[in-house]
Every structure is written in structure tokens, then in C-alpha cells.
Amino acid sequence: MxxxxxxxxxxxxxxxxxxxxxxxxxxxxxxxxxxxxxxxxxxxxxxxxxxxxxxxxxxxxxxxxxxxxxxxPVPVAAVAPAVQVDETLLGGVAAAMALVKAHRMHGHLAARLDPLGSEPMGDPALDETRLIPSLTPELQARIPSSLLRVHVPGPTLLEALPELKNVYCGTIAYEIEHLSDHAERVWLRQAIESGRYRLPLEREEQKELLASLTRAEGFEQFLRKRFLGQKQFSLEGLDAMMPMLDESIELAASMGAHEVVIGMAHRGRLNVLVHTTGHPYGSVLREFEGERTIDAVVVDEEGGTGDVKYHLPATGTRATPNGEVTISMAPNPSHLEAVDPVIEGWARAEQTDRWSGAGIHDPSVALPILIHGDASFAGQGVVAETL
Structure with a gap:
């Protein structure tokens, strides 16, 4: 061709x-x-x-x-030998990450919150032996805790897991994984797992805590026995609120506050009256006896002699290591949601210095504290609505 x-x-x-x-x-x-x-x-x-x-x-x-x-041609000796993958270790790391996530999400179901000691319901995902592969102690000792991004102490999962269980399944229940803000979740995990806010108390601090709880409980027991059947809105179940208020006042004073304004719910109000604001025991007891105290009539310029004892206001002072603090509790109407916005305005007025004529605002000088049982979930109800 x-x-x-x-x-x-x-x-x-x-x-x-x-x-x-x-x-x-x-x-x-x-x-x-x-x-x-x-x-x-x-x-x-x-x-x-x-x-x-x-x-x-x-x-x-x-x-x-x-x-x-x-x-x-490439010499045979120059070719790197294939690395043998430890599939058991890889599976163990994946199982460990699932276990950490389970404690953060479901650990509150295993928290021991019942003072009578009943067993919590728990969750199967918290059991490391149910995972595949099973996280045996030998396998846990091979998994570095740094791979799991946990903030509890311990170089490996074997040492870190008991600490993680103590944090999430101890006497405090945490539910934070529903938050949509990633930065907030990470910050809360670090704060919770590192224990930065659960530092051990000094002996003197333990004594002060015990004394605060004992005073509150003793007052409740006396009122319950002495005035049987009378309405008192007991502090029962909220005992920890008393040392929490004490600590809040101390912290506020250390940051420059000289006034604390409280909007208080009915429950526990009498205890806060006498132990936080310093209202006299005798004044409260005379109210139970049916006698309206003369000091309440004199202080209230508008009269108001027909109000009940758990609606009355009080003002007192407390000496702290950082100076004296004035503590005020606003009078409450029967509808408690009305007092919280008033407290915000009261504190805002205290924070404004008008002596210079310019109205300089310093938020550190007065602390508003809102206490209310209006909602069963944190971040709801009149407190959140007011803020």
C-alpha cells in the first residue's frame, strides 16, 4: 500500500x-x-x-x-516496608472517643443526686465493656488521653476514665451538649473537666460552710415545730442557696461592689431575711405570733401594715474582708415576676454616680441577684425574660 x-x-x-x-x-x-x-x-x-x-x-x-x-530500576532495599496497622488499637481509640462522648451526653443519668442513696438509672453507653472492641484495662493503658481531647488528669485512658466518671457521674449532673454554640460547649467542657470551679476548700472555709447550712436548717426546724401548720415557704431542698448567697456577696465585694440588691422568691425568703440581710429573729417570730412589728410600720412610709411576713422588705449591712456591703431585699407583691425588673432598675440606679452631674455608670458598685422558681428549666421564666 x-x-x-x-x-x-x-x-x-x-x-x-x-x-x-x-x-x-x-x-x-x-x-x-x-x-x-x-x-x-x-x-x-x-x-x-x-x-x-x-x-x-x-x-x-x-x-x-x-x-x-x-x-x-529501584533497588529492592530502598522500598520502605509496609507498616503493620494495629487494628485493635485503632478500634480502641474509636471506642474510647465514643465513651467520652457518652459521658458528656448521658453522664447526668448516672449522677448520684438522691441524698437517700438510691441507684441512678444510668445508661448502657457508659459501660466501657459493652463497646467493640471491649475497652479492657490493658487496651485502655495503650490509649493516650491527649487523643481524646479530655481535660481530666491522666496520661492514658486507664487513668483518665475514673476521673471522667467522677466528674460526670458524681454528685453534680451536667447537661451542656445541647448547646448550639461550639465555643460555649468547649469552654464548659474545659471548666467542668478541669475542676477549676471545684477546688477543695480550706478547713476554715469548710467550717464556715457547715455553720451556714446549720443556721439555715436549725431555723427551718424551729419554725416547723414551733408554728406547726403555719405557712412559711420552707427552704427545704434549697439549703445550698444560703452559702451561695454568702459567697456571691464576698465575690462582689472583692470586685468593688458596696451594695447587693436581692429579688427573692417565696421559698426560703424568711431564711434569707434573717441570715443574709441580718433581719432580727424576733421580728420574724413576732410575725408568726400575729403581731405586726413596730419597726416594719415605721420603715414603710406608705403604711402597708396588712402585708404578710414573706412579702416584707429588709436592709442590712455585712462586713467583708474587702469592706462593708449594704444588702437590700425588695418588697414582693404576690405576683413575684413583678419584682425582678424593679431589682434591675434599682441596681442600675445604684451603679450611676450623679454627684458629678455627668451620670457616670460603674456596673461594679452594685450587684442585682434574682431568685425565682418561675420555670422548671434553666434560662427560662421571668429571670431570663428580665435579663
Whole structure:
């Protein structure tokens, strides 16, 4: 076959055969294959790109590529041996991460909150032996806790897991994983797991805490026995609120506050009256006896002698290591939600210095405290609505 057979009017047919040849050289007749492989056709010569394709396709078809294109053989010793993957350890790390997540999400179900000691319901996801692979002590000792992004002490899961259980399944229940803000979740995890807000108390602090709880409980027991059947809105179940208020006042004073304003609920109000604001015991007891105290009549310029004892206001002072603090409790109407906005305004007025005429606002000088049982979930009710 001559080169003229692929030129001129036959070039279209030759192009089709050339495409077939590039896909499969054996699909074209032998004489056409020889012509394409020889490269003597003007059709091939007119297409430099096609020339390169033919040169590449010629490899293995009787043509040798230039020696420069042949890579040097790699010595066998230079090839790195394949690393053996420890699938048990990888599975253990995945199981450990699932276990950490389970404690953060469901640990509150295993928290021991019942003072009578009943067993909590728990959750199967908190059991490390139910995971696949089972997190045996030997496997836990091989898993670095740094891989799990936990903030409890311990170099491996074996040491960190008891600390994690103590945090999330101890005597305080935490539910934070529902928060939509990632930064907030991370901050709370660090604060909870590091224990920065659960530092051990000094002996004197323990004594002060015990004394505060004892005073509150003793007053409740006396009122309950001495005035049987009278309405008193007991502090029972909220005993920890008393030392919490004490600590809040101390912290506020350390930051420069000289006044604390409290909007108080009914429950526990009498205890806060006498132990936080310093209201006299005798005044409260006379109220139970049916006698309206003369000091309440004198202090209340508007009269108000017909109000009940758990609606009355009180003001007192407390000496702290950082100075004296005035503590005020606002009078409450029967609808407690009305007092919280008033407290906010009261504190805002105390924070504003008008002696200079400019009305300089310093939020550190007065602390409003809102206490209310209006909602069963944190962040709801009149407190959140007011804020």
C-alpha cells in the first residue's frame, strides 16, 4: 500500500481507521497497521500530536522508546516496608472517643443526686465493656488521653476514665451538649473537666460552710415545730442557696461592689431575711405570733401594715474582708415576676454616680441577684425574660 492511498479523497476513511488503530491496533487490517506504525503517511506527518500518540502507542508494538524515558530500576532495599496497622488499637481509640462522648451526653443519668442513696438509672453507653472492641484495662493503658481531647488528669485512658466518671457521674449532673454554640460547649467542657470551679476548700472555709447550712436548717426546724401548720415557704431542698448567697456577696465585694440588691422568691425568703440581710429573729417570730412589728410600720412610709411576713422588705449591712456591703431585699407583691425588673432598675440606679452631674455608670458598685422558681428549666421564666 502506498502513501497516496491515505491522501486526498481517502483521508476521511484513513482518519476513521486511525481512530480504530489508536483504540485497538488489532482492529485494523495488517497493511494499515504497518502504515500507521511506519509513520510515512502525510496524514500522520500533518498532525504532530498524533505522531506523539503513535510513538506512545508503539511501546509494546515492536518499537522501543528512547533510553532516556526508561526509569532506572529501584533497588529492592530502598522500598520502605509496609507498616503493620494495629487494628485493635485503632478500634480502641474509636471506642474510647465514643465513651467520652457518652459521658458528656448521658453522664447526668448516672449522677448520684438522691441524698437517700438510691441507684441512678444510668445508661448502657457508659459501660466501657459493652463497646467493640471491649475497652479492657490493658487496651485502655495503650490509649493516650491527649487523643481524646479530655481535660481530666491522666496520661492514658486507664487513668483518665475514673476521673471522667467522677466528674460526670458524681454528685453534680451536667447537661451542656445541647448547646448550639461550639465555643460555649468547649469552654464548659474545659471548666467542668478541669475542676477549676471545684477546688477543695480550706478547713476554715469548710467550717464556715457547715455553720451556714446549720443556721439555715436549725431555723427551718424551729419554725416547723414551733408554728406547726403555719405557712412559711420552707427552704427545704434549697439549703445550698444560703452559702451561695454568702459567697456571691464576698465575690462582689472583692470586685468593688458596696451594695447587693436581692429579688427573692417565696421559698426560703424568711431564711434569707434573717441570715443574709441580718433581719432580727424576733421580728420574724413576732410575725408568726400575729403581731405586726413596730419597726416594719415605721420603715414603710406608705403604711402597708396588712402585708404578710414573706412579702416584707429588709436592709442590712455585712462586713467583708474587702469592706462593708449594704444588702437590700425588695418588697414582693404576690405576683413575684413583678419584682425582678424593679431589682434591675434599682441596681442600675445604684451603679450611676450623679454627684458629678455627668451620670457616670460603674456596673461594679452594685450587684442585682434574682431568685425565682418561675420555670422548671434553666434560662427560662421571668429571670431570663428580665435579663
Amino acid at each position: 502506498s502513501t497516496s492511498d491515505v491522501d486526498g479523497p481517502n483521508s476521511g476513511y484513513a482518519s476513521l481507521l486511525l481512530e480504530d488503530y489508536l483504540e485497538n491496533p488489532d482492529s485494523v487490517p495488517a497493511e494499515w497497521r504497518a502504515l500507521f506504525e511506519s509513520g510515512e503517511s502525510s496524514l500522520v506527518a500533518s498532525l504532530p500530536g498524533l505522531r506523539r500518540l503513535l510513538d506512545a502507542a508503539a511501546n509494546g508494538n515492536g518499537h522501543e522508546e528512547p533510553s532516556a524515558m526508561v526509569p532506572e
